[in-house]
Structures are given as structure tokens and as C-alpha cells.
Amino acid sequence: MSSPNTPSPNQTADTPSGQTATKPGTSSRRPLLPWVAGPAWFLAALVTWRWPDADDFPDTNQLATQFCAIGLALTVAAVLRRLSARAPWAIALGLGFTAWEIIQAKLLWLPRPFFGTPQDLLDVFLTDWRRLGDSLLHSLGLLAVGYGIGAALGVAIGVGLGRSLRFRYWVRPLIRLIGPLPPVALLPLAFIIIPSSRLASEALLALAAGFPTTILTWSGVVAVDPAYYDVARTMGARNRFLVLRVALPAAMPQIFVGLFMGLGVSFATLVVAEMLGVKSGLGFYMQWAQGWAAYPNMYAALLVMSLMCTGLVTLLFKLRDRVLSWQKDGLKW
Known part of the structure; x- marks a missing residue:
């Protein structure tokens, strides 16, 4: 039986009775x-x-x-x-x-016009918000089409590579030949082959998003335990069920890694495509601002582009957390 003066397990020896001890590392000024x-x-x-x-x-x-x-x-x-x-x-x-x-x-203290003031940045948003908003919408539209097509094709091709030996025999050499090429290196060729600069940019964005998604999907499908397929087959499952209900759910963590990698490469490809080919979007706006030495406009476009990229990555993380809700200790954004 403990005496009244004996400190309890939740109290330190020099803490008076009735007061809560401060946890180590916790600042009282917080x-x-x-x-x-x-x-x-x-x-x-x-x-x-x-x-x-x-x-x-x-x-x-x-x-x-x-x-x-x-x-x-x-x-x-x-x-x-x-x-x-x-x-x-x-x-x-x-x-x-x-x-x-x-x-x-x-x-x-800093030379102008290369370094602006907070007033300059605010003036851009007050006077040129329509052009900035229009550029943002064009960039989002171009990215949505190119990245969406690339991600969908990447998942489909990755599943084919993982499930079919014949498909892998014919497609794997093409993936190894074209996939590692930086999409921006194909920009001049794309503008020659494809008559529309917008379609060419969308094709390059699809390539940027498709290659990492394909490789990671393929890796995830191949890594699925064969016992899962055997159990499904004993219950009468067909190939479509094996793909949609066994392979894809099991490979989903790797698929999302590929989607994140593809999104990052797509951002870089988007800016270069808009600067060199597409006459709209945030990349084109930045090039126009630099040409006219309107550096506050360029910084404003950079800020808008940063918010756009951060927002899209956040949305993808939200989707991943919803689909992979069982991964409690996954990477957070």
C-alpha cells in the first residue's frame, strides 16, 4: 500500500500533487x-x-x-x-x-525589374486575372486529356504485359525503345508528324504519363501471388474476373506510384510544350511575360502553376487514400 506522499506513476517526484507534469520536449510557450x-x-x-x-x-x-x-x-x-x-x-x-x-x-536593394515587390505581384492579380485564369484553364484542359489518356493506356498495357506472354513478346521491345526517351526530346518530331500543336502536346503528355504507369502496373501485376488466381479459378472465375477483381486490386499500390511519377513528368512536359508549341496556357503566358520583361507577371504565373500542381497532387493523394484505405501508414502529402 502506497503512502499519500508517494508519487503516482503519472507524476514526477518534483511535481506537486494535483498538477499535470509537462511532457518532455513540449514547450510551454506553444x-x-x-x-x-x-x-x-x-x-x-x-x-x-x-x-x-x-x-x-x-x-x-x-x-x-x-x-x-x-x-x-x-x-x-x-x-x-x-x-x-x-x-x-x-x-x-x-x-x-x-x-x-x-x-x-x-x-x-535588389535590381529591378528582375525582382519585384509585393505591390507588383498584387497588381498583376488585380489587373491581369482574366488572362491568368484563361491560361490556367487551357493548361488544365491540356493536362487532363494528355495525362488521362496516358494513365489509362499505361494501366491497360501494364496489365497486358503482366498477364499475356504473347502481348509481352511484341510490346516489350517497343516499351524499352520509346519509353525511356524524354518526351520533350520528341517535341520537334511530334510537331512534324501531327499537324495540330495541341494534339502533338497531348500525345507527348500521354507518353510522359504512360511509361511510368505501364512499368509500375506491370510490376504490380507480376508480383501478385499466383495462389490468388488459383483460388479464383477453383470458384469458376474467368480471365476478365481475374484481371478486374484480382490483378488490378492487388497491384493498386504500384499503380498509384506510377501515376504519381507520370504526373510529375507530365508537369515538366506541359510547360515545355506550351512554351514551344501551344499558344496558350501558363507556359505560354510565362514566355510572353519574359519576352516583354514583365517579371511580376512571370512570378504570378509561377505561383498559379505551383498551386495548380500542388492541388492536382493533393487530389491524387486523396484518391489513393480512398482506394487504398487499408494502407494506414502510407505516405502522406
């Missing part, structure tokens, strides 16, 4: 971070509004208003206790914009 996020953006607003600009930059007052609105939203989130996990990033971004504003808009 709850204060959400309350610092709002003031960090208020500081950015104050610097933008009160410190005179080094040149006549557009939309300074609008930028200060935006910073102030973000700071107010973060303060409300802190009051509602919705900012604990994202508070450090919110603080870092607020201080980062403050430093950017001081270095470039107030002191002009």
Missing part, C-alpha cells in the same frame, strides 16, 4: 504562437502603409489592407482555437512579407 500570427501580419500592414515607398509602386494601400485583413482573420482563428498547428507558418509568412516589403519596396 499556446502563445497563435496569438503572434495576427500581429505579424499587422506589422506587415503597418510597414507597408506608413513607411514611404522608394518608388511609385501601385496598390500600396490595397496591399496594406490585404495584410490587415489576413491579420484580423488569424486573430479570430486564434480566439476560436483553430490556429495551433498552422501558427508557426502563419508567423513565418507574415514576417517574410514584411522583410520582402522592406528590402525591395522601401529600400530597393
Whole structure:
């Protein structure tokens, strides 16, 4: 029987009774971070509004208003206790914009027009949002068709390679000959053979997405335990059932790896195709901005492209998590 003064297993020897011991590695200042996020953006607003600009930059007052609105939203989130996990990033971004504003808009330490100001970036989104939005839609449309066709063909060819010896005999040499080629290396040939630059770009995107998807699907199908097929055959399953209900579900983890790899290669192919062939899209917009030395427009297009790529990868991860819900410890994005 333990005495009243004996520490319980949940208490340390120097912790008074009735108080909760702090876990090792846990900072007692962490709850204060959400309350610092709002003031960090208020500081950015104050610097933008009160410190005179080094040149006549557009939309300074609008930028200060935006910073102030973000700071107010973060303060409300802190009051509602919705900012604990994202508070450090919110603080870092607020201080980062403050430093950017001081270095470039107030002191002009970096050469213009190569390095813009936050005001320049905001002015692009306020004045050229229609062209940016149209470029984004064209890029999404081109990527959806090319990547979708490449992914579907990659899965189908990979299943054929894994299930049919005759199909593998004829198709494998072609895969080994054409697949490893960088899709952008075939860009001039594609524009000669295919009369439409858009169709040529879609074909290259399909090749970019199809090769890794084919290889990983093939690997996943070959790795399926033959006992699964034997059990299904004893129950009267036909070849179609073996493919759709045995091979594909078992190979799905490798298939998604191929889809992720194909998506990354498709992003690079998309930008090059739009810069050199297709007269629309974010890649074409970036080339146009660089030609006119409109570097803020180029940076805005880069930001939009980054958000597009991140959003598409996130959607693919959501799909993978839904299909492979049994993989609890899988890679997260």
C-alpha cells in the first residue's frame, strides 16, 4: 500500500500533487504562437502603409489592407482555437512579407525589374486575372486529356504485359525503345508528324504519363501471388474476373506510384510544350511575360502553376487514400 506522499506513476517526484507534469520536449510557450500570427501580419500592414515607398509602386494601400485583413482573420482563428498547428507558418509568412516589403519596396536593394515587390505581384492579380485564369484553364484542359489518356493506356498495357506472354513478346521491345526517351526530346518530331500543336502536346503528355504507369502496373501485376488466381479459378472465375477483381486490386499500390511519377513528368512536359508549341496556357503566358520583361507577371504565373500542381497532387493523394484505405501508414502529402 502506497503512502499519500508517494508519487503516482503519472507524476514526477518534483511535481506537486494535483498538477499535470509537462511532457518532455513540449514547450510551454506553444499556446502563445497563435496569438503572434495576427500581429505579424499587422506589422506587415503597418510597414507597408506608413513607411514611404522608394518608388511609385501601385496598390500600396490595397496591399496594406490585404495584410490587415489576413491579420484580423488569424486573430479570430486564434480566439476560436483553430490556429495551433498552422501558427508557426502563419508567423513565418507574415514576417517574410514584411522583410520582402522592406528590402525591395522601401529600400530597393535588389535590381529591378528582375525582382519585384509585393505591390507588383498584387497588381498583376488585380489587373491581369482574366488572362491568368484563361491560361490556367487551357493548361488544365491540356493536362487532363494528355495525362488521362496516358494513365489509362499505361494501366491497360501494364496489365497486358503482366498477364499475356504473347502481348509481352511484341510490346516489350517497343516499351524499352520509346519509353525511356524524354518526351520533350520528341517535341520537334511530334510537331512534324501531327499537324495540330495541341494534339502533338497531348500525345507527348500521354507518353510522359504512360511509361511510368505501364512499368509500375506491370510490376504490380507480376508480383501478385499466383495462389490468388488459383483460388479464383477453383470458384469458376474467368480471365476478365481475374484481371478486374484480382490483378488490378492487388497491384493498386504500384499503380498509384506510377501515376504519381507520370504526373510529375507530365508537369515538366506541359510547360515545355506550351512554351514551344501551344499558344496558350501558363507556359505560354510565362514566355510572353519574359519576352516583354514583365517579371511580376512571370512570378504570378509561377505561383498559379505551383498551386495548380500542388492541388492536382493533393487530389491524387486523396484518391489513393480512398482506394487504398487499408494502407494506414502510407505516405502522406
